[in-house]
Amino acid sequence: MTSASHAPSRLIATVDALRLALLESPDLLGFTLGGTIDEETAAAAEAEGVPRAFLDFCRVLNGVGCGPSVQLFSLAEAEEHQFYCEPVVDSPLPLSPEKLYCVGMIQEAPVFVDRASGDLLGAIEEGPDWPDAERFEQLAPGLGAFFLERLVAPDEYARLALIDDELLEYDDWLKLLRRAGLTG
Helix, strand or coil, rough: HHHHHCHHHHHHHHHHHHHHHHCCCCCCCCCCECCCHHHHHHHHEEEEEEEECHHCCCCCCCEEEEEEEEECCCCCHHHCCHHHHHHCCCCCCCCCCCCEEEEEEEEEEEEEEEEEEECCCEEEHHHHHHCCCCCCCEEEEEHHHHHHHHHHHHHHHHCCCCCCHHHHHHHHHHHHHHCCCCCC
């Protein structure tokens, strides 16, 4: 299904399993998983300054909405959200479009790729008050790792999405993970 020479096979296999389960699950939200970007689109975006770490992920999965409060942007959506990289008055965070690239939102807090290291950074515990955080937390050593270790791991996803134990069985992302055989 998916092919991307820059992506680890585990990421590709996981996304393929999710896409197959989504195809077989008309009761789940169809906008949960984005498509992919082609090499021409990736090359043009990289020439415009989009970090390769983000483009490599988009070659496998161009955006994912795991629920109303957890989203990794598609390339087009990311381009619209780069204002989050701009410095904020009185914020101690090292915001800079030259150093960061906004790639998603979790609990109303932006998630960034560090342009130098490729790490995924954020102040998601702060939610909408994220500019008041003292520092960014490293969420994962890259988007692929974040997706596999935090969004595809049911307990981690439920924690990130702030899903109440009583609502776990009703969450569409968790249903999709179960149907794809990725819950344990």
